Amino acid sequence: MEMYGxxxxxxxxxxxxxLPQARFVDVRAEGVPADVMEAARAAFGDALVNTRSTTWRGLSEAERGGEPAALLAAHPTLMKRPLIVDGATMHLGWTKDVQAALGVS
Incomplete structure (x- = not known):
């Protein structure tokens, strides 16, 4: 299991x-592998972009209108977090639903 955040x-x-067994990957320092990002974009679409983040608020209107993939490549901290990859399954965020799916109480 890997956790990106x-x-x-x-x-x-x-x-x-x-989830102490998960390998944590800091997206600011290491980034997100292209294949993982592509799978996450396919699974979550535009929900992958955190429009409530400080990074988002710092972008100009023109930048905000850009392609989500390009925005995430240029600003990895725009990604909603955490992104948890457990084999072929992906989870986004740390909601009660995600915790239940991962067996965390």
Whole structure:
């Protein structure tokens, strides 16, 4: 299991604590592999872009109108977090539904 997020993100910290067996990948330092990002975009579409983030609020209107894939490539911190990859299954965020699907209480 791999978890993509930011080590400074409170939500990611909660997920790391609950899933100690997951390998954590800091997207700011290491990025997200292209194949994982493509699979995540196919699974979650535009929901992959976190429009409530500080990074999003710092973008100009012209930048916000860009292609989501290009935005995520240029600004990996725009990705909603955490992105959890468990084999062929992907989960986005740390909601109660995701926690239940991963067997975390």
């Amino acid at each position: 930011l080590k400074t993100c409170d939500t990611c910290r909660k997920a790391i604590k609950a």
